[in-house]
Amino acid sequence: xxxxxxxxxxxxxxLAVLIVYCTKSLLETPEVPDLGERWWKVAKPAKVDTSIKxxxxxxxxxxxxxxxxxxxxxxxxxxxxDGVKQNYGMITNLLKTIVxxxxxxxxxxxxxxxxxxxxxxxxxxxxxxxxxxHVKPAETKGLKVFPMLMLHGxxxxxxxxxxxxxxxxxxxxxxxxxxxxxxxxxxxxxxSEAAEVPxxxxxxxxxxxxxxxxxxxxxxxxxxxxxxxxxxVSNLASLFPEKVLGVHSNMCVVNxxxxxxKLALGSFMPSLIIExxxxxLVYPRMKIFGNLLLETGYMHLQSxxxxxxGVALRDSxxxxxxxxxxxxxxxxxxxxxxxxxxxxxxxxxxEKLLDNVMVYWVTRSITTSMRxxxxxxxxxNIALKVDSVPIDVPSACSQFEHExxxxxxxxxxxxxxxxxxxxxxxxxxxxxxxxxxxxxxKDSYDFVERxxxxxxxxxxx
Numbered sequence: 001x002x003x004x005x006x007x008x009x010x011x012x013x014x015l016a017v018l019i020v021y022c023t024k025s026l027l028e029t030p031e032v033p034d035l036g037e038r039w040w041k042v043a044k045p046a047k048v049d050t051s052i053k054x055x056x057x058x059x060x061x062x063x064x065x066x067x068x069x070x071x072x073x074x075x076x077x078x079x080x081x082d083g084v085k086q087n088y089g090m091i092t093n094l095l096k097t098i099v100x101x102x103x104x105x106x107x108x109x110x111x112x113x114x115x116x117x118x119x120x121x122x123x124x125x126x127x128x129x130x131x132x133x134h135v136k137p138a139e140t141k142g143l144k145v146f147p148m149l150m151l152h153g154x155x156x157x158x159x160x161x162x163x164x165x166x167x168x169x170x171x172x173x174x175x176x177x178x179x180x181x182x183x184x185x186x187x188x189x190x191x192s193e194a195a196e197v198p199x200x201x202x203x204x205x206x207x208x209x210x211x212x213x214x215x216x217x218x219x220x221x222x223x224x225x226x227x228x229x230x231x232x233v234s235n236l237a238s239l240f241p242e243k244v245l246g247v248h249s250n251m252c253v254v255n256x257x258x259x260x261x262k263l264a265l266g267s268f269m270p271s272l273i274i275e276x277x278x279x280x281l282v283y284p285r286m287k288i289f290g291n292l293l294l295e296t297g298y299m300h301l302q303s304x305x306x307x308x309x310g311v312a313l314r315d316s317x318x319x320x321x322x323x324x325x326x327x328x329x330x331x332x333x334x335x336x337x338x339x340x341x342x343x344x345x346x347x348x349x350x351e352k353l354l355d356n357v358m359v360y361w362v363t364r365s366i367t368t369s370m371r372x373x374x375x376x377x378x379x380x381n382i383a384l385k386v387d388s389v390p391i392d393v394p395s396a397c398s399q400f401e402h403e404x405x406x407x408x409x410x411x412x413x414x415x416x417x418x419x420x421x422x423x424x425x426x427x428x429x430x431x432x433x434x435x436x437x438x439x440x441x442k443d444s445y446d447f448v449e450r451x452x453x454x455x456x457x458x459x460x461x
Contacts, residue, residue, distance in 0.1 A: 029390060030384075030385035030388050032389055033386065035207060035239070037126055038199070040126050040187070040196065040200055041128070041195075041196045042197060048124055050123065050124060051123065053123065055120040057115050057191065059108065059112065059362045067317055070318075071318065072103070074099065077095060077096055080092050085338050086326070086336065087338070090322045090325065090329070093340070094340070094344075098321060098325065099321070102317075105350075105351075106351060106354050108362075114162075114355075115159075118165065119134050120132065120133050120134075122192075123212070125208050125211050125215065126207075127196075128193040128194075128195065128208070129192065130184055130208065130212055131185045131192045132183060133158060133161075133182070133183040133184075134180075134181070134182055134183075134216070135180070135183070137169045137171070137178040137179065137180060138169070139170070139171055139178075143176060144176060145179070146178075146179055146245065146448060147179070147180045147182065148180070148223070148224055149182050149184075149212075149213060149221055149223050150182070151225040151226075151228070151232050152185075152227065152229050153225070153227020153228035153251075154189075154228055154370070154372065154373075155327055155356070155360070156356065156431060157190050157359040158183055158190060158359070159355045160434040161181075161183050163434065163437040164437035165183075167438065169181060175445055175449075182212070184209065184212060186205060186228065186369075186372070187208065188200070188368035188371060188372065189365055190360070194368035194371070195371075198371075199378070199381075201372070201375040201376045201378070201381045202228065202231040202232045202235050202372075203235045203239065203384060203386045205232050206235040206236035206240070207239070210236055210240050220244065221244070222448065223236060223246070223247040223248065224444060226249070226250040226430070230253070231376075231387070233247050234249060234252075234253075234391060235387070237391045237395070239386065239389070241393050245393070245451060246393060246395065246396070247394075248397075248443070249396070249397055250398045250403075250433070250440060252407055252416065254407055254411050258414060259407075259411045263285065263411070266283065267284070270282070274409075274410065278406075278408070281401065281406040281424075288405075292405065295330060296404075298323075299373060302373035303373040303374050304374065306370035306373060306374050307367055309370070310366055310370055313366045314364060314367055317361055320361060320366060321354070324357050324360065325344070325357065328348060331402075331429055331430035331431065332347055332430065332435060333429055334402065347435045348435070352434070388415075390416075391415055391418075392418060394447075394455075395416040396443065397409075397416065397421070398432065398443040399422065399425070401424065401425065401427070401428070401429075402430075403430055409422045420447065420454055421443070421450050423443050423446075
């Protein structure tokens with residue numbers, strides 16, 4: 001018995017040591033990794049052209065004729081189940097309406113002029129030709145001008161920002177500053193080249209974007225992003241804080257052991273985590289997880305087999321439209337899955353939605369865009385723990401009630417150590433710049449004002 005007791009005591013001690021070690025490692029702040037600057041093509045030429053070239057979107061007649069032919073050859077749609085609305089994905093009755101609009105009313109040549117209304121450029125960074133809008137304010141007299149890098153995500157594109165651009169580049173009443181905007185297409189999205197080797201994840205894209213801003217002559221600047229853009233600007237802020245005046249995100253995420261532990265404990269007493277009027281955004285957890293499971297099936301597919309699904313989507317414009325536009329229903333408002341029309345025209349138009357689809361179609365970039373998921377969920381990227389590196393630069397989080405996930409301010413402060421502004425809007429969902437540009441623009445202006453006050457107070461000390 002004495003021997004058994006000693007063995008039991010030893011096992012208990014070893015377990016205690018293991019628990020302490022694991023807890024310590026989970027709670028430790030990771031070091032900022034040195035990722036270097038990788039070359040994203042298979043071959044590297046002896047000399048690289050780093051000039052900045054003007055760019056205009058000019059899609060060939062051949063691509064447009066091919067699109068028309070494919071739309072005309074669309075197979076008859078599978079009839080939907082009775083009364084199913086959007087609960088099995090995009091209902092084909094709605095898809096037929098969208099395709100009819102695409103074939104008979106949508107005019108790409110007119111939309112091409114719309115896309116080209118703002119100055120565009122390309123430049124080669126680490127092997128990739130990166131496309132970007134560069135929009136300067138028309139009026140600057142008596143105003144400070146702050147450069148701001150704005151990044152989209154999936155399944156979005158630069159098209160998301162066209163409604164917010166004039167709000168940010170034109171002087172606003174009562175504001176003593178205005179923005180100069182740099183809006184790139186992410187690598188592998190739209191008009192930016194895709195990597196030829198694996199591993200191009202958000203931290204490495206952050207390096208490309210840092211180098212783009214340096215190429216343009218900006219040493220310090222503001223950041224704004226949603227979806228993958230939010231991940232990238234957060235990584236840029238944590239990896240290169242000396243370059244960042246402030247980071248504004250409309251999808252702030254904290255996914256640490258401690259944050260998840262707090263959220264779990266909050267199930268028993270939500271008031272410890274979040275205000276009473278916002279508890280429905282976080283609890284009950286099973287309801288939240290249920291919605292996440294419903295809305296993230298695409299993520300598992302794209303993080304494991306992007307090239308397989310990419311074949312189908314790259315070959316069928318109707319399939320591509322269904323796959324992308326479906327997200328503008330439930331990611332804008334999950335309740336819209338119970339509407340016959342998916343609620344799409346409550347916040348968007350078919351023309352705007354097809355603009356975004358066309359960016360993917362005419363550039364043949366759907367497969368390369370989805371590879372970002374596989375490269376991001378790769379074990380080597382996860383091991384870097386870049387998303388756990390604290391952000392010390394001034395930060396702001398605009399949150400929208402119908403976003404896929406919501407993080408309470410008490411938890412956001414774990415990662416965003418100088419969180420100067422959080423706004424929770426009852427209107428709006430995932431595609432904020434596209435859907436509610438006025439709200440996002442106001443938050444951006446309010447945040448910069450907070451940063452200026454923050455810097456003044458810091459210098460006084």
